[in-house]
Amino acid sequence: MHHSLSTGTPLRVQDMHKRFGQFAALDGVSLDVKGGELVCLLGPSGCGKTTLLRCIAGLERQDGGVIHIGSRDVSRLPPQARDYGILFQSYALFPNLTVEQNVAYGLTGASREEARRRVGEMLELVGLAGSEKKYPGQLSGGQQQRVAMARALAPSPSLLLLDEPMSALDARVREHLCGELRQLQKRLGITTLMVTHNQDEAMLMADRIAVMNHGKVEQYGTAQEIYSAPATPFVAEFVGxxxxxxxxxxxxxxxxxxxxxxxxxxxxxxxxxxxxxxxxxxxxxxxxxxxxxxxxxxxxxxxxxxxxxxxxxxxxxxxxxxxxxxxxxxxxxxxxxxxxxxxxxxxxxxxxx
The missing domain is CATH 2.40.50.100 (RNA polymerase II/Efflux pump adaptor protein, barrel-sandwich hybrid domain)
Structure with a gap:
């Protein structure tokens, strides 16, 4: 199941604005993500990275700006019409459902047989084949995060949104999972936007990094560009x-x-x-x-x-x-x-x- 990068769906964000009262959470953010690319939104807490992700997901309504997933303008669509999978730091698995039921949760309209086959495929993909009947409470944090990943990928979304997906895990598990997630993302060729405040994680995983501060993108480039030629004093100080x-x-x-x-x-x-x-x-x-x-x-x-x-x-x-x-x-x-x-x-x- 190997895709080349060009098969991914591009994501385009233009001139996003979002205020919470007097606070400008997003102050004219634009971002172009190529099909199949993994882009990290990196910055300190309060810089607007999670707000941007939530606006793309339709969980927040932006005050201004346009979002395209592929050729579709999704700026005003409800979340379920936007075609993405999402993964939060808290995993948010249903503790009273089995692994299989958790992963199948987003597969609306699939027959029981189709759903079972797809769940099996997904669990194999994330290295948890055979765990169908277990409950989340019987799994380690890293395994729970893999189940959440399988659930996000099961409906074959065009876009994967990750909000600090590793922050609840300890450093060693996190590094291992980062590597796995990156390999999986490359193999599927799925366009991915990931929020993190951890520069090592961003450098390890991203094709490109958008460094954010005070609701603006200060620099958008490869890890090497951002490290070797920081565009602003903030970027220079925040990375390395x-x-x-x-x-x-x-x-x-x-x-x-x-x-x-x-x-x-x-x-x-x-x-x-x-x-x-x-x-x-x-x-x-x-x-x-x-x-x-x-x-x-x-x-x-x-x-x-x-x-x-x-x-x-x-x-x-x-x-x-x-x-x-x-x-x-x-x-x-x-x-x-x-x-x-x-x-x-x-x-x-x-x-x-």
Whole structure:
């Protein structure tokens, strides 16, 4: 049952607005999801991601804006006419119905025989064949979430909507289930929109991520684009770790940070003043070759994080301003003294006005 990506149904949201009293939950959100794509809505609580999902599902009525699922304008249709499957964090299985009855719940109009066959197919798909007669209470959290997944997929919807589906599970189960869900989604080629506040989950699963804040989409791109080239300071801070340095423009493509002069890359040097942003892993520590933007620094603290070490340091010219670098544990013996050299490579410095 292999579909290529092109078979999925696209989803298009244009200029969505939603207010709750004085609060603008959605402030002109537009989003294009290609057929078969998995897109994550990522952001802090209150950013509008769940409201957007609920408007697409027809569980909230937007104040303005248009929603297309495929070529159909569903903006004003009741939820049951919109053709999607939905999965909430609370699983919302009926405890008094068997697994089989739970999964068959959305299969209206199917004969008993058809329903039984479809339920069997779905349970096999999510790795729970043979659990038909069990009750949700006899299953683990991860298994219950798989049953909920089977129920959402049983009617063959054009669109799958996931609202923080993993947040109630512990980290190990969650990571495993994320991987499974992603493989399943790819195999079915079903267009999927998933709400999460967990950046690791978004990066692990999504084809593209829409980072939301205050009812707006601040950036929409692949995990790599959002991490390597954040469009706004909010995105830079929300996804991953980072260092910030306030600067004023100096002479000939350099920025002045306190007593330091940093060379910036190309057009970034044209900004008069603002903040420089740099990822911890981009910082060179005691580089073996002479690099640009090389400065003396003092190690303040080193934290061992298993596959990497995080080092807090201060530049000699900027005392009191702690910065973070990340490096491989085998590089640690080279830091015998607290006096080190660090390089801030120009190409890895981003500038926000």
């Amino acid at each position: 770790q980072g260092n910030w340095l306030p600067f004023e423009r100096g002479a000939d493509g350099h920025a002045r940070v306190g007593g330091l002069s940093l060379r910036l890359h190309g057009e970034r040097a044209a900004i008069a003043h603002g903040r420089i942003f740099c990822r911890p892993e981009a910082i060179g520590v005691n580089p073996t070759v002479h690099e640009e933007n090389l400065f003396r620094a003092q190690v303040r603290e080193i934290t061992f994080l298993g596959n990497r070490c995080r080092m807090s340091f201060e530049l000699n010219e900027l005392p009191g301003h702690a910065l973070l670098a990340e490096l491989a544990p085998e590089r640690m013996p080279h830091l015998a003294s607290p006096d080190i050299w660090v390089s801030l490579p120009p190409h890895s410095l981003q500038v926000f006005a």
